[in-house]
Amino acid sequence: MLPFSRISIIGLGLIGSSIARAVRAHMPTVGITGYDADPAVRERAAELGIADDVTDTPGAAVTDADMVMLCVPVGAMREAGEAIAADLADGVVVSDVGSVKGSILDDLRAVLPPGVAIVPGHPVAGTENSGPDAGFAQLFHNRWCILTPDERTEAFAVERLSAFWSRLGANVEVMDPKHHDLVLAVTSHLPHLIAYTIVGTASDMESVTRSEVIKYSAGGFRDFTRIAASDPTMWRDVFLANKEAVLEMLQRFTEDMTALQRAIRWDDGDALFNLFSRTRAIRRSIIDQGQDDARPDFGRAHD
Amino acid sequence: MLPFSRISIIGLGLIGSSIARAVRAHMPTVGITGYDADPAVRERAAELGIADDVTDTPGAAVTDADMVMLCVPVGAMREAGEAIAADLADGVVVSDVGSVKGSILDDLRAVLPPGVAIVPGHPVAGTENSGPDAGFAQLFHNRWCILTPDERTEAFAVERLSAFWSRLGANVEVMDPKHHDLVLAVTSHLPHLIAYTIVGTASDMESVTRSEVIKYSAGGFRDFTRIAASDPTMWRDVFLANKEAVLEMLQRFTEDMTALQRAIRWDDGDALFNLFSRTRAIRRSIIDQGQDDARPDFGRAHD
Ligand SMILES: NC(=O)c1ccc[n+]([C@@H]2O[C@H](COP(=O)([O-])OP(=O)(O)OC[C@H]3O[C@@H](n4cnc5c(N)ncnc54)[C@H](OP(=O)(O)O)[C@@H]3O)[C@@H](O)[C@H]2O)c1
Ligand SMILES: NC(=O)c1ccc[n+]([C@@H]2O[C@H](COP(=O)([O-])OP(=O)(O)OC[C@H]3O[C@@H](n4cnc5c(N)ncnc54)[C@H](OP(=O)(O)O)[C@@H]3O)[C@@H](O)[C@H]2O)c1
Structure with missing residues (x-):
């Protein structure tokens, strides 16, 4: 049995459009509607045919859906929830894909009506590119998707969402949101912070020209430029939303770096x-x- | 005209065996002899047929050569030079591929006889793997190779070596060794240092298990593990040999990191x-x- 029959995707960028494509590939009978705040993204998504219907308002995209997936930047989740609240069907499952899970459950509970089952989630998969053209159906294959419900979350909703992500090829894990944010601070947020920093450091050098940095980047530097080319809005939101855990990990990293510095000296x-x-x-x-x-x-x- | 007709490669690991394969591919009539300090590597190199002859002593590998390429770790260069000194033909060109160029010219001049033309070099190309099986002929295609002669270096030798690397598909640049070490500190050594550090930090966490670090590494962390899987001997030697420039770059990086930390806080x-x-x-x-x-x-x- 299919976990859902009509899904709605709010935010049709890399992740939203990949989910749409993956649903088409793995559950072709499931209906897909979509909405994005950016008219150009809506137009492009319609052109690409990744959804059955791309609507001009968030409300119109969710009225018939039995599952709504919020695929917007972390800082826009609450607003995206507010915009659909009035039009949600009773018994609908609402989830998200935000890279920080902290207070998303509370935030969405605050803006969504009581009849809605909320299951926050985070597929640990992506590329450095953004937008509807960057998505592809295989993005979640053999990657982990973390769900962060609490004891109030309806069990049926967690089960359906697990089944949904499994169908897209992902492995599913359920985790406490605080622990999620700590784990991802190490495996994703700190690496991005470091990559952004070193690329900035290299660009600002006076003794070494930018053209030299580029020419000799195959010595290792280029590996860092990939993740430092990721979307600025998404990553600003991640660092602001996961401040505490990121600063803690950064502290650890700095201590280890200092030890290595001493060893070299x-x-x-x-x-x-x-x-x-x-x-x-x-x-x-x-x-x-x-x-x-x-x-x-x-x-x-x-x- | 071919720049050299009989070359000798000392050290048959990733870089040495890639040069051998690239010479076979691009200058098939050039004779290749090789030597490695490790008997297992010699045996494997002979099995792979990457050289016409793999000899049991360094001297035997160089007697007939008109160019000798030292492809050993930076800390072993001087010793490798000493071991071949007595058997070099008059007028031979000696070069190397070490990742730090600092004092290599002086070091080799100190141990090699006067009739030898020395042109230090560094192909900025590699992978995380080591040993003769890891090499491949295309490694240097469209990558930069930096030569660091000084005013005493014979011009003919620089020209021939430039021609040699161009034949292997590389772009050649001539640079002052001090500047080379500064540039590579940014584009290669600091990235490796940071990657080694963060992989160490992540392994030592108590609040996040190693199994979690591995499972959720696709969030960005895995990018760093590639270069942190590089050869420990090679990299120890690089940091010891390029201490000053690495510490200077690390200082810059730390300042920028502190600024970013403040912005998050x-x-x-x-x-x-x-x-x-x-x-x-x-x-x-x-x-x-x-x-x-x-x-x-x-x-x-x-x-
Ligand atoms: N990229 C990754 O590797 C990755 C991996 C896992 C999870 N995530 C998470 O997935 C989410 C989306 O990331 P992405 O990479 O898909 O970003 P993306 O390609 O930039 O797409 C996000 C889309 O959402 C739109 N949007 C913003 N606010 C909106 C709102 N209130 N209502 C409707 N649409 C809105 C954006 O339009 P505008 O451009 O006009 O703002 C944009 O078109 C983020 O929460 C991110 O943390 C990302
Ligand atoms: N890997 C890269 O990405 C890269 C890129 C550009 C330049 N380089 C430079 O290239 C050089 C070689 O690196 P690699 O990656 O090819 O290393 P590798 O795969 O480990 O090969 C080096 C080989 O040299 C042998 N060796 C050590 N001392 C020797 C000696 N005195 N005489 C003869 N053979 C000796 C080693 O044997 P043992 O294992 O027994 O010591 C080993 O088989 C280094 O100077 C490095 O800095 C490396």
């Missing part, structure tokens, strides 16, 4: 060698568990 | 947004100049 080759040997094991596990491409250099083309 | 969304918007341009240039894969996610497979 005092020519402690053994300390360097030991750390550099330890860090290999994690990559091996990531590849063994299918969370990265096993080919060297991420499978980059060499021709 | 004080909810300064505009400062975050501005930095995150600036950093996109560099990736675009890197892709425009063919220094990274233009496909999203480095072209990783999604299936």
